[in-house]
Amino acid sequence: MAAPFKIYNTRTRKLEDFEPIEAGKIRLYACGNTVYDHCHIGHARGMILFDSFVRYLRHRGWDVDFVRNFTDVDDKIINRANELGEDPLALSARFIDEYHADATAMGLETPTQEPKVSESMDDIQGMIASLIEKGNAYQNEGSVWFDVGSFSEYGSLSGQKVDELRSADEASGKRSPADFALWKAVKPGEPAWPSPWGEGRPGWHIECSAMAKATLGDTIDIHGGGLDLVFPHHENEVAQSVCGNKADYARVWMHHGLLTMASGQKMGKSFGNVINVKVALEAFPAETLRLYYLQNQYRSPLPWGDEALSEALGMLSRLYEAREVAEAMKGEEPAENVAKSMGKDAQTVLDLGESFSERFYAAMDQDFNTALAIAHLMELSRAINRFGNLKKANKRGGPVVAAALKAFSLAADSMGLMRMTTEEFHAQVKEKRLAAMGIDPADVEKLIEDRGTARAEKNWDRADEIRKELEAKSIMVMDQADGVQWRVKL
RNA sequence: GGUGCCAUGGCCAAGUGGUAAGGCAAUGGUCUGCAAAACCAUGUAUCCCCGGUUCAAAUCCGGGUGGCACCUCCA
Missing domain, CATH: 3.40.50.620 (HUPs)
Structure with missing residues (x-):
């Protein structure tokens, strides 16, 4: 067993x-x-x-x-x-x-x-x-x-x-x-x-x-x-x-x-x-630390640095977003049919998802090669996002990404990663990174609001001015179909 | 002095003898009012050097060079 x-x-x-x-x-x-x-x-x-x-x-x-x-x-x-x-x-x-x-x-x-x-x-x-x-x-x-x-x-x-x-x-x-x-x-x-x-x-x-x-x-x-x-x-x-x-x-x-x-x-x-x-966890979500440690071979010496941690946080963010993309997909048709009709990117996700646990286990069973296991996870995330860019992926892609989604719970169960919801993750990032940089979230919200007003008036100059102001604070504003969101630059 | 570990593209880094994962950075592109995120494209990598074994070596063996750790409290 x-x-x-x-x-x-x-x-x-x-x-x-x-x-x-x-x-x-x-x-x-x-x-x-x-x-x-x-x-x-x-x-x-x-x-x-x-x-x-x-x-x-x-x-x-x-x-x-x-x-x-x-x-x-x-x-x-x-x-x-x-x-x-x-x-x-x-x-x-x-x-x-x-x-x-x-x-x-x-x-x-x-x-x-x-x-x-x-x-x-x-x-x-x-x-x-x-x-x-x-x-x-x-x-x-x-x-x-x-x-x-x-x-x-x-x-x-x-x-x-x-x-x-x-x-x-x-x-x-x-x-x-x-x-x-x-x-x-x-x-x-x-x-x-x-x-x-x-x-x-x-x-x-x-x-x-x-x-x-x-x-x-x-x-x-x-x-x-x-x-x-x-x-x-x-x-x-x-x-x-x-x-x-x-x-x-x-x-x-x-x-x-x-x-x-x-x-x-x-x-x-x-x-x-x-x-x-405690100090490290004030500035970064705990899973950042975990990913950082797991990304490196456990027997090797590991250099600590803010830059390396930021990289790890960036990777974590991509994983969470890919999972979110996959979770949002709907559809009832058999995965093979969808993949066949939607082309190569769909087939890739399906293949990577279905072979994931095998590759993941192979890596881990080789003296806990967590770095390779995480590389597989990143590769899968890219495939999901690529597939997610296709027009009908949201409506029909659900069955195709079903296997891939299991990969994330596998990571959660067996490595302790991806244990938050995407919302929790982003909330933690904002809270911790802003605190680390000494920025008040209320100030950010105010600027976002002002920019929204400027945009509604098509006052693009003013809107861009505010964007620059926010960028100076390492805040990225994202104008998306379902509204304006902001993230801390990682 | 003794013991052991390591040396992979600009940086970090995986690699279980069969011609090199992944991440970051950079450049161009798709998308966007402008952006961001995401995705696509772009890297001829003396796999530290010299020998050896093998049909085949980043991977095994020997030698060299350069780092690091432990031998003293340290996770």
């Missing part, structure tokens, strides 16, 4: 046929955010990508158990909380709420489970105890360290060799520089939980091993996250889980590329160029 697909596995650096542990089921774990601040557009890339992948897989018949965690106990959270004079757990709880608000605004589906570190202490401690018992970890002064030397396969995911690593971390108490913390002994002013090794809190990596095991079992199908997590985070997870569970950990490792700034600069606090999701 579930459709086969190929997926690139970081572990083997190869494209592989996906083989589930259990037929028809996918256990997917994605590393979530450390919640000490608002989501930024880099987080958004991972969030949207995995949302789209999960939607697609479910659409194709897979039973996807999707777990995405929250890291709510962490150095960065404690530091931030101290700066603000806030309780660390209160701070992380606050940003979990903000995360959910951003996720909703971006149209994300809720994962099957969203475990938190603060609520997984038993699982975490159980795993640490197991690692100590098996001889893979040791205690020292209230902390517990993973003994990297005890795991011969260490480095197999990232290709790192222990001896070659630069060890900047010279924390005391470790036997070897490559060893990493499983449990950190409490320090003054930090949140702590009781444990067999003394008061303290978990290290960064153990949480994911423990939460993945608790929610999905010893061996999971796909483990995902940003490319920057491959080492050390995921490498360490492998070590912990393989040693602790005596089982394979993740069959497939799926890593998405990171966002870069158009300037070539990295996005980071120290550069002062972090853009929060």
